[in-house]
Amino acid sequence: MLNQFKKIFVPNARMAQSPYLMLIVVQVVLALGLWMFSKSELLPTPVEIFAALSRLVSEDGLIQELVTSTALSLESMLIATIISLLISYATVMPFFRPLAFLVSKMRFLTLVGLSLVFTLMTSGGHQLKVSLLVFGITVFFVTSMVSVIRSIPKYEFYHARTLGFPEWQVVWEVIILGRFDQVFEVVRQNFAIAWMMLTMVEGISRAEGGIGTMLLNQNKHFHLDAVFAIQLAILTMGILLDWLLGKMKILFCPYANLQLEEEL
Amino acid sequence: MNTYIKGETILKVENVDLELDGKMILRDVDVEIKDVIRPGGPVQGQIVGFVGPSGIGKTKFFEILAGLIHPTSGQVLLGSPLTPVQVGRVGVVQQNYPLFNHRTVRGNLDVAAARITPNSAERKAKIEDLLKRFHLEQQGNAYPAQLSGGQKQRVAIAQQMLCSDRFLLFDEPFSGLDINMIQEVSDMICQIASLHEHNTIIIVSHDIVSTAAIADTVWVMGRDRDDKGNIIPGARIKYEYDLCAKGLAWDKDVREKPEFVSMINEIRGLFKDL
Numbered sequence: 001m002l003n004q005f006k007k008i009f010v011p012n013a014r015m016a017q018s019p020y021l022m023l024i025v026v027q028v029v030l031a032l033g034l035w036m037f038s039k040s041e042l043l044p045t046p047v048e049i050f051a052a053l054s055r056l057v058s059e060d061g062l063i064q065e066l067v068t069s070t071a072l073s074l075e076s077m078l079i080a081t082i083i084s085l086l087i088s089y090a091t092v093m094p095f096f097r098p099l100a101f102l103v104s105k106m107r108f109l110t111l112v113g114l115s116l117v118f119t120l121m122t123s124g125g126h127q128l129k130v131s132l133l134v135f136g137i138t139v140f141f142v143t144s145m146v147s148v149i150r151s152i153p154k155y156e157f158y159h160a161r162t163l164g165f166p167e168w169q170v171v172w173e174v175i176i177l178g179r180f181d182q183v184f185e186v187v188r189q190n191f192a193i194a195w196m197m198l199t200m201v202e203g204i205s206r207a208e209g210g211i212g213t214m215l216l217n218q219n220k221h222f223h224l225d226a227v228f229a230i231q232l233a234i235l236t237m238g239i240l241l242d243w244l245l246g247k248m249k250i251l252f253c254p255y256a257n258l259q260l261e262e263e264l
Numbered sequence: 265m266n267t268y269i270k271g272e273t274i275l276k277v278e279n280v281d282l283e284l285d286g287k288m289i290l291r292d293v294d295v296e297i298k299d300v301i302r303p304g305g306p307v308q309g310q311i312v313g314f315v316g317p318s319g320i321g322k323t324k325f326f327e328i329l330a331g332l333i334h335p336t337s338g339q340v341l342l343g344s345p346l347t348p349v350q351v352g353r354v355g356v357v358q359q360n361y362p363l364f365n366h367r368t369v370r371g372n373l374d375v376a377a378a379r380i381t382p383n384s385a386e387r388k389a390k391i392e393d394l395l396k397r398f399h400l401e402q403q404g405n406a407y408p409a410q411l412s413g414g415q416k417q418r419v420a421i422a423q424q425m426l427c428s429d430r431f432l433l434f435d436e437p438f439s440g441l442d443i444n445m446i447q448e449v450s451d452m453i454c455q456i457a458s459l460h461e462h463n464t465i466i467i468v469s470h471d472i473v474s475t476a477a478i479a480d481t482v483w484v485m486g487r488d489r490d491d492k493g494n495i496i497p498g499a500r501i502k503y504e505y506d507l508c509a510k511g512l513a514w515d516k517d518v519r520e521k522p523e524f525v526s527m528i529n530e531i532r533g534l535f536k537d538l
Binding site: 158178 | 327330351352353354356358360362363364365366375376379380407408410423424427428
């Protein structure tokens, strides 16, 4: 056991599961201790935060708002994933490469600046929020996915061609099926971005409420304990969804992690 | 000495030039591979080798032979009757044995065989036969990431055998292997060649000894020099060694023969000026 703990600062060291779990527990306890006894007025204590959390759940419908926001982000993520994959896969044809390049560069635009255009283009708050999120996710998703496709080594294409595959089958085997596991990684990364954009989008249109609207309201009234409680709920839900996506990747692509030294 | 006759031409490289970005890579490459027949002897396919120093253009020549790229001028013809090479006709075993990582070993073989053998029962029988022959029965449901380097190489060879037209091209098959693995790969190549009279194995390598030990013909690629000793761009075939004529083909113990050692030393000597 002692030998295991000697490894904690050794580069690329692998630890057995139980000492590693113990290490996590120690770090969590240390962090909680520091938090409990910190004197900062800007950081409510865990007790205050959990009290606020309980109040938000029982009186302000936090769970309902969280469900609304999760449904909104899942809907947007699904639409954005379909659009982004279509644009990214289309780059195998030169005609569509300028489109993907343009979409990718649009990530430097701000959502707030685009909200007026999207308001005029859509009818209703829900559509506006979905459109803004889909736009926000797509520009990053296409960038990541095109990069995945462009980094496929030449020998993989050669391999498929030497098997006598027609060029569309090369695309299917090498790009679409061959990189399907990486689509899950791109979805995970972009879901995190979408989750971060959520509060901003819900702030632009407060029609349906949602966790973002709730957060902005609590911010406005300077309820720090409630703000931290909502952040905690957002963080927990984000981690849960990320974990689910990771599990889906293993389910659909059991080969994906076989070559990794360590599963993250 | 083994008796043999050389029959019809089954692969012909005619005046191949390759220029890339204004740089001459290959110049006037001419090669002819004939069907070797051993009357009264075992079934004998052809094993030929192209050797040359690193960076001379062997990989580009390999890609032209496979039909993956087109030469600037000239052509590659193969088969009986001779017809221009098209990608997919020549099986290619690349140096790093690429496989489809998202498919199991059986899946990799199945997708490769589907074009030539559309009947699924027939295809399954072929695949199981190859798995058995290459000692891969236990790995049939494994993913490439779960295979050793040797197993990956065998799957890559099996995959190409299922879809090519009796021609198999190996790119540096002995590179990075230990002495036991080199022997194993050499035995496998000889075994494949002996499966059918028209099976033709083409090895592109810088490993002179391992290539010459199993080949019936070795071509040495190199570049010419001008009067001042400067290299003239563009590799071509500079020397041909007919190992059948020298009595050095199809002999398991050829490495120990003084004539073989002397030939290897001669080729090594040539490498300095290539």
